Amino acid sequence: xxxxxxxxxxxxxxxxxxxxxxxxxxxxxxxxxxxxxxxxxxxxxxxxxxxxxxxxxxxxxxxxxxxxxxxxxxxxxxxxxxxxxxxxxxxxxxxxxxxxxxxxxxxxxxxxxxxxxxxxxxxxxxxxxxxxxxxxxxxxxxxxxxxxxxxxxxxxxxxxxxxxxxxxxxxxxxxxxxxxxxxxxxxxxxxxxxxxxxxxxxxxxxxxxxxxxxxxxxxxxxxxxxxxxxxxxxxxxxxxxxxxxxxxxxxxxxxxxxxxxxxxxxxxxxxxxxxxxxxxxxxxxxxxxxxxxxxxxxxxxxxxxxxxxxxxxxxxxxxxxxxxxxxxxxxxxxxxxxxxxxxxxxxxxxxxxxxxxxxxxxxxxxxxxxxxxxxxxxxxxxxxxxxxxxxxxxxxxxxxxxxxxxxxxxxxxxxxxxxxxxxxxxxxxxxxxxxxxxxxxxxxxxxxxxxxxxxxxxxxxxxxxxxxxxxxxxxxxxxxxxxxxxxxxxxxxxxxxxxxxxxxxxxxxxxxxxxxxxxxxxxxxxxxxxxxxxxxxxxxxxxxxxxxxxxxxxxxxxxxxxxxxxxxxxxxxxxxxxxxxxxxxxxxxxxxxxxxxxxxxxxxxxxxxxxxxxxxxxxxxxxxxxxxxxxxxxxxxxxxxxxxxxxxxxxxxxxxxxxxxxxxxxxxxxxxxxxxxxxxxxxxxxxxxxxxxxxxxxxxxxxxxxxxxxxxxxxxxxxxxxxxxxxxxxxxxxxxxxxxxx
Amino acid sequence: xxxxxxxxxxxxxxxxxxxxxxxxxxxxxxxxxxxxxxxxxxxxxxxxxxxxxxxxxxxxxxxxxxxxxxxxxxxxxxxxxxxxxxxxxxxxxxxxxxxxxxxxxxxxxxxxxxxxxxxxxxxxxxxxxxxxxxxxxxxxxxxxxxxxxxxxxxxx
Numbered sequence: 001x002x003x004x005x006x007x008x009x010x011x012x013x014x015x016x017x018x019x020x021x022x023x024x025x026x027x028x029x030x031x032x033x034x035x036x037x038x039x040x041x042x043x044x045x046x047x048x049x050x051x052x053x054x055x056x057x058x059x060x061x062x063x064x065x066x067x068x069x070x071x072x073x074x075x076x077x078x079x080x081x082x083x084x085x086x087x088x089x090x091x092x093x094x095x096x097x098x099x100x101x102x103x104x105x106x107x108x109x110x111x112x113x114x115x116x117x118x119x120x121x122x123x124x125x126x127x128x129x130x131x132x133x134x135x136x137x138x139x140x141x142x143x144x145x146x147x148x149x150x151x152x153x154x155x156x157x158x159x160x161x162x163x164x165x166x167x168x169x170x171x172x173x174x175x176x177x178x179x180x181x182x183x184x185x186x187x188x189x190x191x192x193x194x195x196x197x198x199x200x201x202x203x204x205x206x207x208x209x210x211x212x213x214x215x216x217x218x219x220x221x222x223x224x225x226x227x228x229x230x231x232x233x234x235x236x237x238x239x240x241x242x243x244x245x246x247x248x249x250x251x252x253x254x255x256x257x258x259x260x261x262x263x264x265x266x267x268x269x270x271x272x273x274x275x276x277x278x279x280x281x282x283x284x285x286x287x288x289x290x291x292x293x294x295x296x297x298x299x300x301x302x303x304x305x306x307x308x309x310x311x312x313x314x315x316x317x318x319x320x321x322x323x324x325x326x327x328x329x330x331x332x333x334x335x336x337x338x339x340x341x342x343x344x345x346x347x348x349x350x351x352x353x354x355x356x357x358x359x360x361x362x363x364x365x366x367x368x369x370x371x372x373x374x375x376x377x378x379x380x381x382x383x384x385x386x387x388x389x390x391x392x393x394x395x396x397x398x399x400x401x402x403x404x405x406x407x408x409x410x411x412x413x414x415x416x417x418x419x420x421x422x423x424x425x426x427x428x429x430x431x432x433x434x435x436x437x438x439x440x441x442x443x444x445x446x447x448x449x450x451x452x453x454x455x456x457x458x459x460x461x462x463x464x465x466x467x468x469x470x471x472x473x474x475x476x477x478x479x480x481x482x483x484x485x486x487x488x489x490x491x492x493x494x495x496x497x498x499x500x501x502x503x504x505x506x507x508x509x510x511x512x513x514x515x516x517x518x519x520x521x522x523x524x525x526x527x528x529x530x531x532x533x534x535x536x537x538x539x540x541x542x543x544x545x546x547x548x549x550x551x552x553x554x555x556x557x558x559x560x561x562x563x564x565x566x567x568x569x570x571x572x573x574x575x576x577x578x579x580x581x582x583x584x585x586x587x588x589x590x591x592x593x594x595x596x597x598x599x600x601x602x603x604x605x606x607x608x609x610x611x612x613x614x615x616x617x618x619x620x621x622x623x624x625x626x627x628x629x630x631x632x633x634x635x636x637x638x639x640x641x642x643x644x645x646x647x648x649x650x651x652x653x654x655x656x657x658x659x660x661x662x663x664x665x666x667x668x669x670x671x672x673x674x675x676x677x678x679x680x681x682x683x684x685x686x687x688x689x690x691x692x693x694x695x696x697x698x699x700x701x702x703x704x705x706x707x708x709x710x711x712x713x714x715x716x717x718x719x720x721x722x723x724x725x726x727x728x729x730x731x732x733x734x735x736x737x738x739x740x741x742x
Numbered sequence: 743x744x745x746x747x748x749x750x751x752x753x754x755x756x757x758x759x760x761x762x763x764x765x766x767x768x769x770x771x772x773x774x775x776x777x778x779x780x781x782x783x784x785x786x787x788x789x790x791x792x793x794x795x796x797x798x799x800x801x802x803x804x805x806x807x808x809x810x811x812x813x814x815x816x817x818x819x820x821x822x823x824x825x826x827x828x829x830x831x832x833x834x835x836x837x838x839x840x841x842x843x844x845x846x847x848x849x850x851x852x853x854x855x856x857x858x859x860x861x862x863x864x865x866x867x868x869x870x871x872x873x874x875x876x877x878x879x880x881x882x883x884x885x886x887x888x889x890x891x892x893x894x895x896x897x898x
Contacts, residue, residue: 659872
């Protein structure tokens with residue numbers, strides 16, 4: 001979604017060389033310059049920093065609290081050690097999506113190093129690791145691959161050319177007579193390893209232009225490549241934020257207000273301090289922190305706190321009342337997100353008008369690793385160890401809080417035990433809180449959230465209501481369409497508001513609805529938006545606005561197909577543009593599923609197709625119902641994401657997105673009563689378990705189109721595909737998530 | 743209290759109600775066993791006690807005197823337990839946070855069902871949540887681990 005709200009532009013050293021289309025290269029005012037900096041590291045290896053300043057300041061970067069990169073930095077992407085080990089400094093955060101493997105593949109393709117010698121580390125927080133479009137270091141919006149594909153290949157190619165130059169000098173031959181092969185510079189029968197040449201190469205001037213390989217010559221990109229982090233993750237050695245241990249570190253748990261916006265009235269920590277192992281209790285802006293020798297002491301200490309809260313206005317909040325408010329709002333005109341034709345006139349006298357309301361609940365991200373953050377404040381700055389998706393924002397926010405320069409805040413990114421958007425918070429909530437605990441206690445501290453803290457801690461996927469009206473004309477085709485969306489803005493009140501809210505419309509609230517591909521075929525259409533405010537904090541949740549718009553649009557289109565007495569697939573085929581990527585994905589899914597062919601007794605199928613983050617995904621779900629329980633047996637998924645770097649990643653991320661979406665479609669719901677979140681842990685906020693796992697088949701459209709993302713686009717289509725299948729089976733149209741038959 | 747963890751005796755100073763999970767993580771320094779829910783709902787904390795899979799987040803360490811505790815770090819010396827090998831071969835992991843628990847549950851399953859069916863895998867692994875959705879590859883990998891165990895004569 002972000003791509004739609006930010007003008008993309010970038011620089012590229014590879015002009016004139018064949019490369020797959022990259023959205024980062026499109027846009028206006030391109031300044032085709034790039035700077036390169038090399039520096040020898042203490043170990044004598046080769047470090048390449050391929051720094052590409054962004055010619056135009058991004059709207060988003062301007063809005064971000066951190067400065068956009070302006071100067072060349074000594075930091076690096078590639079480090080070749082004398083023993084031939086190639087260490088890639090990963091600017092993205094590995095949270096399961098596979099960047100630990102796919103990004104190094106892009107570098108290694110051009111570097112021509114020995115893949116078995118590649119090691120990966122998370123890069124520190126520094127300007128040269130900024131997102132090429134957004135101007136800040138971050139991982140999100142399903143952007144990592146397309147935003148860095150050219151940048152990382154270029155970095156690899158630069159290193160390769162410098163190694164060739166060093167090798168040629170050493171061998172006393174012309175660089176043109178040398179080639180590279182699997183980590184060696186080769187001239188005739190003689191060869192020198194990269195490790196031998198790294199030190200000399202680092203002293204050479206960097207090439208001002210490099211030629212990238214023709215895609216047909218790729219040997220790594222596009223090949224199924226196993227993850228580089230598997231062994232660490234099956235042996236317990238991978239370090240997540242929660243595993244961090246620092247000298248003299250204490251563990252803290254924070255008691256936070258049970259009601260959104262609540263404040264502390266009175267604290268009695270006497271009993272808490274009496275718990276063996278409890279070291280200190282400090283008050284911070286977000287609550288009361290209990291510091292212990294270990295988690296268990298801090299937990300017991302927190303349980304023993306006696307706190308009187310001032311609940312404030314949030315005390316009366318309930319999702320039931322909120323829903324009523326949303327329904328009332330939906331009956332009034334909202335802000336216009338998209339209008340074409342005279343919608344009201346088109347409805348007048350229309351023979352057939354279909355109306356429906358759809359509702360989806362608040363959802364927590366519930367990553368398997370509960371939030372945590374370790375902070376050590378020292379004389380020369382602050383060290384932070386955590387799994388974050390938002391390094392630049394966290395760094396800038398912490399610097400401001402402590403009165404430091406951003407570079408004095410050193411962020412050590414660990415593996416993330418899931419992110420799903422929760423670890424990319426414009427307010428840096430869990431980092432700010434940990435910094436506050438460290439500051440108040442003057443201790444090195446690891447703040448750990450319990451699962452209850454996570455489920456009740458806010459920053460949810462907003463609750464949404466969609467009200468539809470459509471009029472059908474000849475051949476059952478819609479001639480008028482009205483879609484009113486009601487729900488909280490994620491962006492409002494954040495530093496991104498200036499860039500991402502246009503004319504009052506938060507683009508993330510209407511993405512997938514205001515730009516629905518069906519609208520082009522409907523002469524009169526209107527999408528309007530209400531963005532009510534509430535004390536409940538909201539945030540992007542895997543696929544953001546698409547997490548509700550795909551469900552409602554694809555369900556309602558199915559309703560129209562039913563009203564038109566047409567097959568859901570044929571109905572969509574007639575509405576979608578003939579050359580659209582949606583249609584290609586849909587057709588591939590239909591073919592692989594065998595749409596229209598008989599299914600097992602008691603089974604039925606439903607489909608959905610949706611574009612999100614530049615990728616086009618169609619899914620067909622086969623379901624049955626037993627005792628009112630929906631069972632999903634099989635999902636066939638087709639994706640057009642443009643050129644694929646690692647097919648295993650695409651496959652895994654589609655499965656992952658489907659499971660995440662199914663958890664929400666079948667189980668996910670947070671409710672509030674008297675201002676309190678009623679759920680607390682996996683027993684009452686369930687996620688999909690292995691017995692519920694459908695057989696998933698992923699098919700990729702062979703595509704040379706613009707590269708899209710894979711982290712999120714798999715999530716949106718599954719809820720409507722299942723809902724449409726349930727309708728096909730039972731005749732019951734389920735218009736609320738989670739899907740419930742009784 | 744005295745505990746036998748991965749074949750090594752440990753003498754730890756912990757309150758009687760302290761769950762094994764936190765003894766392992768915060769006192770012994772074995773952080774491969776993960777915290778996910780604290781109420782035996784997610785399986786991230788799964789370890790073996792005398793070969794059986796248990797949820798360490800709700801098991802007081804004080805109840806385990808004299809028993810053999812095996813954590814992910816002790817499953818094999820170098821990541822070569824059939825389950826660990828199969829997991830790598832099948833490319834199971836994503837974020838990886840739940841995988842210590844998944845691997846331990848799978849290892850426990852194979853000791854009692856050397857050739858499990860899909861249904862037996864689902865039943866044995868139902869207590870282990872994965873938010874990344876690696877379940878399909880987990881099923882494949884458990885079957886593969888069963889094959890590897892048979893080939894190598896490995897006894898888990």
